Each structure stands twice: as C-alpha cells, then as structure tokens.
Amino acid sequence: MANSCTQTPTLQSNSTKMNRFMDKLMAKIFCFYDEQSLIDVTFKFTNSTAVIPAHRLILAAASPYFENLFNGEQGNRPVIEINDIGSDIFERLIAFCYTGQTLITVNNVGAMVKAAMVLQLDDAITICVDYLMSHIDEYTLQGAYTLERETQCEFLKQKIFEYETQNFMKISQSNEFLNFDVEKMQRLLESDNLNIAREKDAYDAIKRWFNFDVPARQEQLPLLITCLRLIQFDADFLLTHIHPLPGCELLTFKALLWCCKPEARTKINLRFTEPRGISGTNCDDKTILALCSSINPKLLQYNKAEDKWQEYASIKYKYRWYETVLKDDDLLFIGGNKKGESVNIVSSWNIRNKTWKNLPAMNQARDEHCVVELDGKIYAIGGSEGNNTLSSVERYTTSEGWKFVNSLIIGRFQASAVSLNSKIYIIGGYNVDIYQKSIECYNPDSNTWTSCAKMTGFHTDPITAAHKGHIYVLSNKDNNCLVERYNPQQDTWSKICSLEVSGDLLASVSLGNKLWAIGGISAGKICVSVYDEENDQWRQKCSLPQIDFYSCLVVPEALLASK
Structure with a gap:
C-alpha cells in the first residue's frame, strides 16, 4: 500500500521541474486515451x-x-x-x-x-x-x-x-421583463451595479412592470419603490410621481424630509441614501487612501487631477501593528497589539458612512502579520504573538467566519504578501531573529504552500505590489531603495532601477497602470514616486504632507465622493 502523502513532495520545491514533470505526465495520459491503451x-x-x-x-x-x-x-x-x-x-x-x-x-x-x-x-x-x-x-x-x-x-x-x-435598459424593454417575479425585480433594483444613466430609468422600468398586471402587483409596488435611490429625485418628482403610487405616501414623506432637513437624517429610515455606482466592484476610477499614524489614524485622499493630498477623515482606533484590507465598501482592521498584547479582533470601518462594526474575531491573536484578499476571501498570514513567531494561516468568509488553512512552510513576521493570478505570495520577513529571503506561494485549490526562488537582494521590511503580472519588492538600504521584480511564470528575479530616497519605504501600489512607491524621504518630505517602465526610472509626484505615515490602499474614487 502506498504511503500517505502528509508532506509536500520534494519535487514541488522547484516549480520549473514540477511543471516539466506534469507536462510529461499529462502528455502520456493523452497518448493512452488516444490509443485506447490500458x-x-x-x-x-x-x-x-x-x-x-x-x-x-x-x-x-x-x-x-x-x-x-x-x-x-x-x-x-x-x-x-x-x-x-x-x-x-x-x-x-x-x-x-x-x-x-x-x-x-x-x-x-x-x-x-x-x-x-x-x-x-x-x-x-x-x-x-x-x-x-x-x-x-x-x-x-x-x-x-x-x-x-x-x-x-x-x-x-x-x-x-x-x-x-449590465444591460438593464435593454432588458427592461423586453417581454421577458414583464414576467419577472417580484424577488427578481427587487434583486436587480437593489444592485449598486445597475447600469442606468439616471435613477428615473429604474423608476420607468418599475412602472412598466407594474402596469402589466396592476391588480396582482399593487401590494408589491412599495417594496420595489424602496429600492430606488429616492433622494436622487427632486421634491417635484417625488410629489408628482412617487406620492400618488399606492402605498408610497410615507416613502415620499421620508425622502422629502431627508432632503429638506439634514439635521433629522439620523431619525429617518431610508434603505438607500447614496447614489448607485458607489460599490468598489463597480468603479474603474481609483485613487490612493493613506493612513497617517497607527493609533487614531488620519486618512488622506490623493487627488489625481490636482496632484495633491487632502484630508478625508479621522479614525479613532486604539491599536497598533494591525493590518488593513479593503472589502467592498469597508476598511477592515485585522489583529494588532495593545499595551504589548497581541489581539485577534477584527473591526470594519465603512468608508461611505464612517461607522464601525465588529466582525468575528480570528482564531489566533497576531500582530506584524500579513493580510490579503483573494477571490472575496480574506487571509491572515503568520505574524507574531508575544515572543512566538507564527506560521498559522486563517481565512475569513462571511458564511463561515475564520477557518484555519494549511500553515506556512516557515513561520514569519514583518513579511509582505500579495495576491496574483489566483494565488498568494508571502515574501521575506523574520523567523525569530533570522531574516528570510525565501518566498512561499499558496494555492487555494490544493490548500498547499510551495517554495519559490529566493530574492537576490537583502530586503528588510519588504514592501510589495502586484503589477502587470509581476511582483515588485522594494526596501531601503544605505539611503537607496532597492527594487527587484519577480516573474511567477518563470520563477525568476530581475533587478530594476533603484529609488533614491532615504528612510523607510512605506507602501507600494498599482494604480492607473503604473507602479507607485510611497515613502522614503527626500528634501525632508515623504516621497511619492511613479515608475517609468519604458525608461527604467522613477518620477516624483506630490509628496505626502505628514511624516507619520503608516500604510495605504487603492480605493474607488466613488467611495470617497460622498464626503
């Protein structure tokens, strides 16, 4: 009887050899099938x-x-x-x-x-x-x-x-649309991604559906009207078109009161108080949101049109060494440390409404860890708890909460991680007090971590970003930011132009088809640099106005438009 495969095969330590082996194996299987052999x-x-x-x-x-x-x-x-x-x-x-x-x-x-x-x-x-x-x-x-x-x-x-x-205007004119049940209509009309030019288009579609069978649909009409972004209509439209509809008098009153009495909004119960198109999955125009300071951070928004930073909000948060990730309209604060104790708490701050809510806690308290999002799931990777270096990894979904998945091959903290091509890569970091040049790749389909080619440079506190199918690693050494690029298809590294700044680099993101590096000091200011790939050089953008920078993330501009 074959031995149980409880450990990662040695062959997987070299992905190129593994790929060659699998190609040969599959080619032979195809031959057996074509020749009807065995x-x-x-x-x-x-x-x-x-x-x-x-x-x-x-x-x-x-x-x-x-x-x-x-x-x-x-x-x-x-x-x-x-x-x-x-x-x-x-x-x-x-x-x-x-x-x-x-x-x-x-x-x-x-x-x-x-x-x-x-x-x-x-x-x-x-x-x-x-x-x-x-x-x-x-x-x-x-x-x-x-x-x-x-x-x-x-x-x-x-x-x-x-x-x-995506094709709502065309669909709403079809005969099939008239026979949609109310549940299907409600799901469509609730969507932030509904592709309409103006809110009246959704109203017109409801009226067409309603008029097809008024007696049977009269009781269902208010349910669909609540799905409209009523505050997008002016008072005249609300009184002329919404108020006369059966069962919609109170909705009209609430929408009018919302528009006319801003001070009373906290007492008004309306389902939707933002325009459509706010959802992060529905917006291609993105910008950078920077967190300044770890405890009670201030958020700065980058204005691309004017090439300047402006304050977006201040957040009261009492932890440090946490990690953040954007999930839909929420900024998730995961783990961290308070008064020397690692924590497992997870809090969610809604970017539009600027309100907090608590999410299920992680199974493991951790700080100085990595957090990434992949296919709608959130992964918390490694880190430390007190003097212990962690190799554990857990995954969060709204349906199941936090569940452990396979652990890292090498436990590490102060590492960096990115998701690319439906996989997760964790890079560098420390195991106890030993710096790691190694990289591990996680495949969620097989729930396995495999080793990749090591970095060529010595990157303490590495900053990483996935950009155009590659992974970029940046870190500062001797007042010069070293940069190298990983090709996951070939499992190889190459060096690119260094970034001439002093001090620690703080973040790197992919925005507008460009690689951005944020952090490092030049002329006493926090630098913001963009990589010119064609000429292999860095170009300076507007510097950050605050020196106590913590981290940053890329967000849809529409999320910030409601300020």
Whole structure:
C-alpha cells in the first residue's frame, strides 16, 4: 500500500521541474486515451450503438460523480450503461476530463450544461456558461432563462444576473421583463451595479412592470419603490410621481424630509441614501487612501487631477501593528497589539458612512502579520504573538467566519504578501531573529504552500505590489531603495532601477497602470514616486504632507465622493 502523502513532495520545491514533470505526465495520459491503451472501463448508451472507452482513475479524479460511480455496486463492471446523456455529449465531456477542453457550439451548449451538471464537472459548467453568455444573442436570453429554470444552475443564474444589470435598459424593454417575479425585480433594483444613466430609468422600468398586471402587483409596488435611490429625485418628482403610487405616501414623506432637513437624517429610515455606482466592484476610477499614524489614524485622499493630498477623515482606533484590507465598501482592521498584547479582533470601518462594526474575531491573536484578499476571501498570514513567531494561516468568509488553512512552510513576521493570478505570495520577513529571503506561494485549490526562488537582494521590511503580472519588492538600504521584480511564470528575479530616497519605504501600489512607491524621504518630505517602465526610472509626484505615515490602499474614487 502506498504511503500517505502528509508532506509536500520534494519535487514541488522547484516549480520549473514540477511543471516539466506534469507536462510529461499529462502528455502520456493523452497518448493512452488516444490509443485506447490500458482502458479499464467502457460506456454504452441505451439508444445508441456508440461505445466510449476510458480510464477509471482519470474520470474519478476529474469528477465526484465518477468517483462515487466506480465505488458503487456497478463500479467494477467492465461496461457501464448511461441512460440520461447522449453519446456525443458524453464523449465531449469525457475528453474534457483528460484535456480540460471541449468543443462547444450554440446548438449543443444547453445539453452540455445539463450533462456537466449530472457528471459534476464544475469546470466544464463554467466554460459552457461563459460560452453561452458570450453568444447570448445567438442562444437568446429566453433560452438562457429556460435553461436556468431546468437546471437550477447557480453559476448560470449569477451570470444571467450580471448580464441583466449590465444591460438593464435593454432588458427592461423586453417581454421577458414583464414576467419577472417580484424577488427578481427587487434583486436587480437593489444592485449598486445597475447600469442606468439616471435613477428615473429604474423608476420607468418599475412602472412598466407594474402596469402589466396592476391588480396582482399593487401590494408589491412599495417594496420595489424602496429600492430606488429616492433622494436622487427632486421634491417635484417625488410629489408628482412617487406620492400618488399606492402605498408610497410615507416613502415620499421620508425622502422629502431627508432632503429638506439634514439635521433629522439620523431619525429617518431610508434603505438607500447614496447614489448607485458607489460599490468598489463597480468603479474603474481609483485613487490612493493613506493612513497617517497607527493609533487614531488620519486618512488622506490623493487627488489625481490636482496632484495633491487632502484630508478625508479621522479614525479613532486604539491599536497598533494591525493590518488593513479593503472589502467592498469597508476598511477592515485585522489583529494588532495593545499595551504589548497581541489581539485577534477584527473591526470594519465603512468608508461611505464612517461607522464601525465588529466582525468575528480570528482564531489566533497576531500582530506584524500579513493580510490579503483573494477571490472575496480574506487571509491572515503568520505574524507574531508575544515572543512566538507564527506560521498559522486563517481565512475569513462571511458564511463561515475564520477557518484555519494549511500553515506556512516557515513561520514569519514583518513579511509582505500579495495576491496574483489566483494565488498568494508571502515574501521575506523574520523567523525569530533570522531574516528570510525565501518566498512561499499558496494555492487555494490544493490548500498547499510551495517554495519559490529566493530574492537576490537583502530586503528588510519588504514592501510589495502586484503589477502587470509581476511582483515588485522594494526596501531601503544605505539611503537607496532597492527594487527587484519577480516573474511567477518563470520563477525568476530581475533587478530594476533603484529609488533614491532615504528612510523607510512605506507602501507600494498599482494604480492607473503604473507602479507607485510611497515613502522614503527626500528634501525632508515623504516621497511619492511613479515608475517609468519604458525608461527604467522613477518620477516624483506630490509628496505626502505628514511624516507619520503608516500604510495605504487603492480605493474607488466613488467611495470617497460622498464626503
């Protein structure tokens, strides 16, 4: 019996060798499939003479459907009959199990989605749905609605919703729109991403839907009107159009009072008091928000148009050595230290409303750690607790809270971390008092950390940023900021132009297709520099007005527009 694989294979320490090994392995598997060599199972079909040979191990690894099938009563039979999928579609999906690719057409994509769901091939479902939505004009939206009802495919439902919000003006004029149920209408109208030029467009869509069946929809109308950003309308529109609607008199009064009596707003209960388009996922125009000071930080906003910094807000926060990350409209403060004690608290500060709320605490108290966001999940990595260097890593989701994932290969604090290409990279830092030049890469799909090529330079307190598919590492040494760049595809490092500043560099971000370096002192001021990639040189921007700079992050400008 093979030994249990409880440790990371030695081969993974060199990603280039690992890639070569996997390429050779997959090439041989493809040959076995093409030549029908070492076949150990054959599928036949009720209404077809076709037979499809395959390898149990490959299919079981690709899909839990096949794993359960082969472990069941008929799993050992050399020939297995398939009743609910046509032979042509089944053969295409078997090929997908080997290659990760398959031939999709407008004519077969519906059947492919249905079969992929039966066979529990999630990646095939994703590819098929993406194809369908990119060919929606040929497949038709009505066909997509029908397929979603028949399959109850959540990914298709999500993609249809994204299409509806992006194409709302077109959708609202269709016949299908008139038959939307109230739950679907509510979900669309609540969205900050609804693609409309003005709030009246959403109102007009509600009226069209309502007038299609007034008796049945009269009680539901106020629910949809509450989804409008009512304070975007002037008093005349509210009185002329909203007030006469059945059940909307009180809503009109609240909206009018909000607009006319700002001092009373804290007592007025309105669902939406900001314009659409505030959500971070809905805005391409971004800027830098800098935290000055660790305890009770002041927030400074960078004004790109005027190349200057201006105060945005002051925050009362009593901890230090915490980490921050942007999650939707909230700035999350994670971990930290108070009076020499590490803490596990997590607090959320809403950038629009400037209000606090508490989130579930981490399982591990930690400071001087790393925090990154990847695919909507927040990761807290390493750090220290008292005199202990931590290797533990935990992940936060709104549904499950904080859960431990696999630990780092080497525990470290004062490291730096970034997410890139659906993976997380942690760089440098200290283990006890030993500086680490090593890098580790986390793959959430396999829940594993692997070692990457070490940095060539000596970077204490490294600052990192993911930019144009590379990872940049910056740190100060002898009044000169060293910069090197990591290529994750080739697992190699290269040096670029140094940044001539003294003192510690404090942050680096990717903004406007440029790499920005913030921190370091020149002529007594905190520098802000932008990397000119074409000429391999740094150019100075407006300096920061405060010397006690702590960290910074990139945020949508629309988040700050409500100040």
